Amino acid sequence: MQRVWVFLFFLGPVSCNFLDSKEKRTQDLINTELREMDWNSVDSYPxxxxxxxxxxxxxxxxxxxxxxxxxxxxxxxxxxxxxxxxxxxxxxxxxxxxxxxxxxxxxxxxxxxxxxxxxxxxxxxxxxxxxxxxxxxxxxxxxxxxxxxxxxxxxxxx
Structure with a gap:
């Protein structure tokens, strides 16, 4: 019985990341990029x-x-x-x-x-x-x- 509890204990915290939707992770990545971008400069001029x-x-x-x-x-x-x-x-x-x-x-x-x-x-x-x-x-x-x-x-x- 102890083995089952140990296995479930380790499986629970690891699987939480898999429950996040792909769209949410993508949106989080985009938001991070937007916050870090230098909006006061351009990569090439007109x-x-x-x-x-x-x-x-x-x-x-x-x-x-x-x-x-x-x-x-x-x-x-x-x-x-x-x-x-x-x-x-x-x-x-x-x-x-x-x-x-x-x-x-x-x-x-x-x-x-x-x-x-x-x-x-x-x-x-x-x-x-x-x-x-x-x-x-x-x-x-x-x-x-x-x-x-x-x-x-x-x-x-x-």
């Missing part, structure tokens, strides 16, 4: 067609920034943004590239003097970004993700 997707992350970042700046400068070159101000004439354009590569302006941070002197400024900036060449979205673990960027625009002052 890319223009001219950028090399096999390049290092830093090279991708530089190519993206250079292509974006070049496009922005070429588009805005036809406009002369000059304001009368003693303040710093730097405007921060905050934009988002979604998981499909579509770009949209989230905010344009500027001094009230800029808004007063150039009320059409926001529209010009927004249109400039909408005319940008196609962009492949950033990737996180091989999945396209939304990313937010800020680009400063220096305005001429009189």
């Amino acid at each position: 890319l223009f067609l001219e950028c090399d997707e096999t390049a290092t992350k830093e090279a991708q970042k530089q190519c993206f920034a250079q292509q974006l700046t070049t496009h922005f400068e070429n588009t805005l070159r036809e406009f002369e943004f000059t304001i009368d101000s003693d303040h710093s004439a730097i405007v921060d354009v905050i934009f988002v590239i979604d998981a499909k590569g579509k770009i949209s302006v989230e905010d344009i941070i500027k001094d009230a003097a800029i808004l007063k002197q150039m009320p059409e400024f926001d529209g010009i900036i927004t249109q400039s970004l909408k005319n940008i060449p196609p962009i492949a979205p950033a990737l996180k673990r091989g999945i396209p993700v939304k990313t937010k960027f800020k680009i400063p625009v220096q305005l001429n002052t009189k």
Whole structure:
């Protein structure tokens, strides 16, 4: 009789793990991965067609920034943004590239003097970004993700 009790005693605690469903274990694993993931960085930056997707992350970042700046400068070159101000004439354009590569302006941070002197400024900036060449979205673990960027625009002052 003692052997039966000893056998049942050892079988009981070992079999508890087998009672957990496969789905619950999978969900626990996913939750652990999500908690440990660095959500403030991407594995690869958004890319223009001219950028090399096999390049290092830093090279991708530089190519993206250079292509974006070049496009922005070429588009805005036809406009002369000059304001009368003693303040710093730097405007921060905050934009988002979604998981499909579509770009949209989230905010344009500027001094009230800029808004007063150039009320059409926001529209010009927004249109400039909408005319940008196609962009492949950033990737996180091989999945396209939304990313937010800020680009400063220096305005001429009189």
